[in-house]
Amino acid sequence: MGQDGNLTPQKRTSSLPTTVANGRHSSGRNPPRGRQIQKTFNNIKITLLCGFVTILVLRGTIGVNLSSSGSDAVNQNLIEETNRILAEIRSDSDPTDPANPERDLFLNETYALGPRISSWDTDRKAWLENNPEFPNFVSRNKPRVLLLSGSPPNPCDNAIGDHYLLKAVKNKIDYCRLHGIEIVYNMAHLDRELAGYWAKLPMIRRLMLSHPEVEWIWWMDSDALFTDMVFEIPFDKYKDYNMVIHGYPDLFYDQKSWIALNTGSFLLRNCQWTLDLLDTWAPMGPKGPIREEAGKVVTKFLKGRPDFEADDQSALIYLLLTQKDKWMNKVQIENSYYLHGFWTGLVDTYEDLMAKYHPGYGDQRWPFVTHFVGCKPCGSYADYPVERCLRSMERAFNFADNQVLNLYGFGHRGLLSPKIKRTRNETVRPLENVDKFDIRRSSLHEKSR
Amino acid sequence: MLERFMGPRRMYQIRRLVRHGKLTALCLVMTIVVLRGTIGAGKFGTPEQDFDNLRVHFYASRNHHRPNRVLEEVRSESSSEESVALTSEAGSNSYGTFDISKILVDEGEEEKRDPSKPYTLGPKISEWDEQRAGWLRKNPDFPSFIGPNKPRVLLVTGSSPKPCENPVGDHYLLKAIKNKIDYCRLHGIEVFYNMALLDAEMAGFWAKLPLIRKLLLSHPEVEFLWWMDSDAMFTDMAFELPWERYKDVNLVMHGWNEMVYNQKNWIGLNTGSFLLRNTQWALDLLDTLAPMGPKGKIREEAGKLLTRELKDRPVFEADDQSAMVYILATQRDKWGDKVYLESEYYLHGYWGILVDRYEEMIENYHPGLGDHRWPLVTHFVGCKPCGKFGDYPVERCLKQMDRAFNFGDNQILQMYGFSHKSLASRKVKRVRNETGNPLEVKDELGLLHPAFKAARASSS
Numbered sequence: 023m024g025q026d027g028n029l030t031p032q033k034r035t036s037s038l039p040t041t042v043a044n045g046r047h048s049s050g051r052n053p054p055r056g057r058q059i060q061k062t063f064n065n066i067k068i069t070l071l072c073g074f075v076t077i078l079v080l081r082g083t084i085g086v087n088l089s090s091s092g093s094d095a096v097n098q099n100l101i102e103e104t105n106r107i108l109a110e111i112r113s114d115s116d117p118t119d120p121a122n123p124e125r126d127l128f129l130n131e132t133y134a135l136g137p138r139i140s141s142w143d144t145d146r147k148a149w150l151e152n153n154p155e156f157p158n159f160v161s162r163n164k165p166r167v168l169l170l171s172g173s174p175p176n177p178c179d180n181a182i183g184d185h186y187l188l189k190a191v192k193n194k195i196d197y198c199r200l201h202g203i204e205i206v207y208n209m210a211h212l213d214r215e216l217a218g219y220w221a222k223l224p225m226i227r228r229l230m231l232s233h234p235e236v237e238w239i240w241w242m243d244s245d246a247l248f249t250d251m252v253f254e255i256p257f258d259k260y261k262d263y264n265m266v267i268h269g270y271p272d273l274f275y276d277q278k279s280w281i282a283l284n285t286g287s288f289l290l291r292n293c294q295w296t297l298d299l300l301d302t303w304a305p306m307g308p309k310g311p312i313r314e315e316a317g318k319v320v321t322k323f324l325k326g327r328p329d330f331e332a333d334d335q336s337a338l339i340y341l342l343l344t345q346k347d348k349w350m351n352k353v354q355i356e357n358s359y360y361l362h363g364f365w366t367g368l369v370d371t372y373e374d375l376m377a378k379y380h381p382g383y384g385d386q387r388w389p390f391v392t393h394f395v396g397c398k399p400c401g402s403y404a405d406y407p408v409e410r411c412l413r414s415m416e417r418a419f420n421f422a423d424n425q426v427l428n429l430y431g432f433g434h435r436g437l438l439s440p441k442i443k444r445t446r447n448e449t450v451r452p453l454e455n456v457d458k459f460d461i462r463r464s465s466l467h468e469k470s471r
Numbered sequence: 472m473l474e475r476f477m478g479p480r481r482m483y484q485i486r487r488l489v490r491h492g493k494l495t496a497l498c499l500v501m502t503i504v505v506l507r508g509t510i511g512a513g514k515f516g517t518p519e520q521d522f523d524n525l526r527v528h529f530y531a532s533r534n535h536h537r538p539n540r541v542l543e544e545v546r547s548e549s550s551s552e553e554s555v556a557l558t559s560e561a562g563s564n565s566y567g568t569f570d571i572s573k574i575l576v577d578e579g580e581e582e583k584r585d586p587s588k589p590y591t592l593g594p595k596i597s598e599w600d601e602q603r604a605g606w607l608r609k610n611p612d613f614p615s616f617i618g619p620n621k622p623r624v625l626l627v628t629g630s631s632p633k634p635c636e637n638p639v640g641d642h643y644l645l646k647a648i649k650n651k652i653d654y655c656r657l658h659g660i661e662v663f664y665n666m667a668l669l670d671a672e673m674a675g676f677w678a679k680l681p682l683i684r685k686l687l688l689s690h691p692e693v694e695f696l697w698w699m700d701s702d703a704m705f706t707d708m709a710f711e712l713p714w715e716r717y718k719d720v721n722l723v724m725h726g727w728n729e730m731v732y733n734q735k736n737w738i739g740l741n742t743g744s745f746l747l748r749n750t751q752w753a754l755d756l757l758d759t760l761a762p763m764g765p766k767g768k769i770r771e772e773a774g775k776l777l778t779r780e781l782k783d784r785p786v787f788e789a790d791d792q793s794a795m796v797y798i799l800a801t802q803r804d805k806w807g808d809k810v811y812l813e814s815e816y817y818l819h820g821y822w823g824i825l826v827d828r829y830e831e832m833i834e835n836y837h838p839g840l841g842d843h844r845w846p847l848v849t850h851f852v853g854c855k856p857c858g859k860f861g862d863y864p865v866e867r868c869l870k871q872m873d874r875a876f877n878f879g880d881n882q883i884l885q886m887y888g889f890s891h892k893s894l895a896s897r898k899v900k901r902v903r904n905e906t907g908n909p910l911e912v913k914d915e916l917g918l919l920h921p922a923f924k925a926a927r928a929s930s931s
Contacts, residue, residue: 075501136905149910155925161612175897177642180566184641185634191648192664199661206656207649210880210899212889228887231909232919399566407562413574427667430685436578440632442667443579448593452688453606460689463610 126310127215133308135227135300142294146234156235158292160202165237165257167289168229169198170222172208173244173400182412183400189419190244196426197248200461203240215308219285219334223307227300230292243286244400246362246393247418251425252461253359253384255289264291264352265299268362271355278343280320280327283355284362285335286393295352302345306337359384365394366406369414372421372437381425392418413438429459571634584672590765592684592757599751603691613692615749617659620715621923622694624746626655627679627686629665630701630857639869640857646876647704653883654705659924660697676742676790677764684757687749696753700743701857703819703850704875708882709916710816710841711923712746717811721748722756724795725819726812735800737777737784740812741819742792743850752809759798763789816841822851826871829878829894838882838916849875870895886914 127133150158160166171194178184191207198205206229211217213224222241229239238257260266269283290296306316309331316332320340327336342349360368368389375388384390394415396405404411417437424433431446449455457463563569584590596602607615617623628651635641648664655662668674669681679698686696717723726740747753763773766788773789777797784793799806817825825846832845841847851872853862861868874894881890888903906912913919 072501075505078505079501137907139907139909145908145910153920156920173645177639180569181638181641182566182569182571182634184639184645185571188630188641188645188648189666191645191652192666195648195652195662195664199663204656205652207652209646209649210884210889210891210897212887212899232887234910235920402566403564404566406564408564408566408569409562409574412569412571416574423667429689430669432667432669436576438574438576439578440575440666441577441581442669443582450594450596451602452596453602453691456606456689456691463613 127308127312129311129315131312133215133305133312135224135304138301139231139297140294142231142297146292149234153235158235158237164202166235167203167238167240167255168233168236169194169203169205169240169242170208170225170229171205171242171244172221172225175209175211178400179402186399186412186415187244189415190247193247193419193422194242196422197251200251200426201254204236215310216304217309220304220307220309222285222334223300223304226290227297230290230296234292236292238289238291240289241285241287242391243393245395245397246287246391247415247422248390249363249368249392249418249422250381250384250388250390251422252381252464253388253390255361260289260291260354262352263354264293264295265289266354266356266361268357268360269355270357274339274343274355278323278325278339280324280336280339283335283339283342284364284393284395285338286395287362287391289361299349302341303334303338306332306340307334360386360389360391362393363389363391365392365397365414365418368392369417372417376421394418425461429456429461431455575633581671590672590762590769592681592761595758596688596754597751599688599754603749606691610692615692615694618925621659622714623692624658624660624695624697625663625686625690625693626651626660626697626699627663627665627682628699628701629663629678629682632666632668635857636859637857643856643869643872644701646872647701650704650876650879651699653879654708657708657918657921657924658711661693672765672767673761674766676792677761677766677770679791680757680761680764683747684754687747687753691749693749696747696749698742698745698747699848700850702852702854703744703848704872704879705847706820706825706849706875706879707838707841707845707847708879709839709918709921710845710847711921717746719809720811721750721752721809722746722806723811723813723818725814725817727814728812731796731812732800732803732807735781735796737781737793737796739796740792740799741850741852742795743852744819744848746818756798756806759802760791760794763794764791817843817846817848819850820846820848822849822854822871822875825849826874829874833878849878851875873897882916882918885916886919888912 150156158166171191173187178187194205197203208221208225211221212228213221216224226239226241229236255266265288267283267285267288273279274282290299305312306320307313313331316337317330320332320336321327321329323340323343324336342353368386369392379387381388394411397411397415398404399411399415420434420437420439427433427442428445431444431448432442433445435441435443446455607613615623628648630644635644648662652662654660663686665682668678669685670678673681683696683698687693723746724740724742725744730736730739762769763777764770770788773794774787777789777793778784778786780797780801781793799810825843826849836844838845851868854868854872855861856868856872877891877894877896884890884899885902888901888905889899890902892898892900903912
């Protein structure tokens with residue numbers, strides 16, 4: 023900076039130009055030319071230096087790093103690229119879809135699930151007679167049942183949602199394998215109008231008509247878990263009914279409550295009655311003005327219902343109540359076991375139940391199904407604290423999984439643990455354990471008694 | 472005023488000192504600022520954020536050679552931003568900010584095996600065939616054959632009980648299991664989805680060994696166990712396995728005899744999708760493979776042996792596939808006659824050579840062929856959608872997995888009169904109108920009531 027070592031006051035040029043200018047009126051009026059040039063030179067040097075430093079600082083601040091390698095820039099690009107891919111995967115937008123707005127139905131238009139079918143019972147019976155290799159029962163007069171569940175085709179809003187959907191599917195696979203039930207897991211929106219919770223209606227109808235060999239269709243929500251792997255639905259009890267749904271008769275008939283029945287887990291027989299019911303149920307579903315209007319109607323009619331568009335559960339309760347003479351003689355409102363079990367009152371009792379009871383009851387002693395209403399793990403927000411929801415879902419899953427692993431001699435290390443521990447030593451005669459612990463064989467023995 | 476006390480010379484010195492001081496201070500400030508920018512804490516946040524920035528920067532520069540770890544970056548970035556929010560929201564209703572590991576608790580002790588004893592999958596069983604035959608006789612309700620020439624098959628697959636490290640991994644696992652459920656429903660096969668690690672020593676690709684053994688012994692009614700990786704998908708829903716071809720063999724894998732027995736090539740066969748008959752032979756084979764599996768030194772040493780002995784094998788710890796090639800190649804007389812290396816159809820189909828041809832296949836061929844014209848299985852080897860690092864670019868893997876899924880799903884949807892709008896699209900469109908006579912409708916592929924599902928005996 024300037025000339026170092028030169029400390030005489032007259033040649034004081036090493037400090038900033040302003041101080042030099044101020045401190046100089048005592049010295050000569052016409053400094054020699056050389057010194058002037060030197061002074062200018064020094065000023066320029068200082069200016070350049072300051073300018074360089076400023077630029078460097080600015081670059082550091084705006085994030086462009088000269089000295090770090092290209093890997094950071096590459097990483098940054100990769101991260102942005104992946105964010106883009108993930109966002110694209112998550113979004114509903116279709117790269118191949120033309121921006122074609124199919125409109126919602128107007129209020130005066132009627133909606134139909136499909137062409138009217140009126141001779142389903144006879145047609146189906148004839149088909150079954152012609153196709154004896156596809157009977158409507160599976161074994162020992164157990165009717166053929168199809169479990170239907172599903173989830174949206176796009177990834178959940180958060181990764182944890184997909185993880186619990188996966189666990190719920192595994193849970194259903196396990197129960198159905200043990201009880202000879204087939205599963206259909208739907209991930210397609212078959213009907214644009216009946217989207218959301220209404221999507222089950224077109225799917226149920228479609229499956230009934232395509233699979234006449236199926237006697238019962240069992241809809242189950244994706245947030246419902248089996249927690250009693252031994253309990254079997256007593257189909258004999260329902261030979262005169264076409265619909266089995268969990269609910270409370272007093273809430274239904276007397277209070278007309280919107281939660282008197284639960285459509286998260288219910289059974290429908292494959293018959294004309296059901297087709298008629300679906301045809302009567304569906305018209306409240308088409309999204310847009312129809313669903314909004316229907317929502318208002320059911321809110322007015324049912325007790326305790328908040329104001330929102332019509333959902334399939336409220337619509338069903340409304341139609342069954344307003345047309346009870348037509349339908350209710352074939353509907354069994356079941357609450358002797360938890361065909362649907364509301365989770366909040368059940369999940370904290372598991373340890374208690376394990377100490378006192380055993381699987382097979384299906385009721386409050388060992389709930390058949392624990393249904394996580396309101397947790398909505400696939401969405402962004404739950405109606406309950408998320409920690410409580412996830413903790414409870416993990417517990418319910420492990421509670422059920424313990425019953426499956428029991429055959430293999432394992433169990434979870436606690437209801438919140440994904441790890442397992444051995445509960446029975448390995449043996450050279452494994453078939454003795456199979457005879458004792460296989461759920462399928464025990465339920466068969468019970469039947470033959 | 473001070474001048475009067477100190478004299479002019481002193482004043483000059485003081486002034487000079489002050490000028491120097493100012494200069495020094497200014498330069499010091501400039502240097503610090505520039506240095507901060509250069510070493511990465513350029514964003515002028517709080518000291519804690521600076522520290523984080525620095526740490527990230529140094530960590531990044533140490534690992535910059537690793538490819539495709541962006542998904543980990545994405546997660547760690549988002550979680551570091553959110554961790555600030557997390558501590559303040561104990562009762563939050565939002566899933567976005569929740570960390571699942573907060574709630575998982577492992578009670579009890581981890582089981583430790585005595586390291587001095589050699590590893591075994593379990594106590595040696597030596598008359599399994601007789602035990603099983605006796606059990607089957609006593610239990611006629613659980614036959615091992617559910618139709619003439621149709622054995623009872625259990626398809627086994629699985630994944631980790633913890634959420635995937637990759638944010639979309641679980642979604643692809645869900646799609647893959649739906650795909651398997653669909654195929655198995657059509658073909659009368661049962662599914663077992665494993666989410667438990669039976670033996671911590673046999674973790675990773677070896678986890679299937681203790682699981683397979685346990686399932687064989689616990690399900691004597693199962694004739695064939697079909698192991699399938701979680702990253703493999705069925706793409707031919709109409710193809711039924713030729714069971715009569717395998718009536719005298721115990722192990723069916725996709726592969727080529729010359730590549731395994733002559734070349735000892737480590738990819739001469741594939742253990743991502745194979746059939747194993749429930750026999751003493753299978754138990755013995757598992758016992759022979761297992762010693763190379765226990766993680767740690769044993770697996771490392773075994774890996775070195777395998778790399779040495781097998782062709783083209785890279786250096787890494789022992790995997791079950793290389794071990795299988797090695798055992799078969801070196802003990803051919805013992806095992807070879809009961810092993811069938813299938814190459815006539817894609818019991819395992821490497822995705823790289825298949826996924827771009829789907830449109831061509833749709834145009835020229837039809838389901839039911841199972842081979843290069845319409846592959847039975849498309850196996851996404853190396854994509855590792857659940858993990859952080861794959862061997863291929865993420866976008867290609869995920870997009871192609873979507874296409875393969877839709878390719879298979881179209882065959883299911885066509886039963887009900889629907890199809891995906893395109894192989895890349897999640898949306899479906901109607902391809903067959905609803906009719907008033909649904910029972911007269913036959914789906915094109917005949918999958919609604921196929922012959923191979925006819926009179927399926929009870930599964931219980």
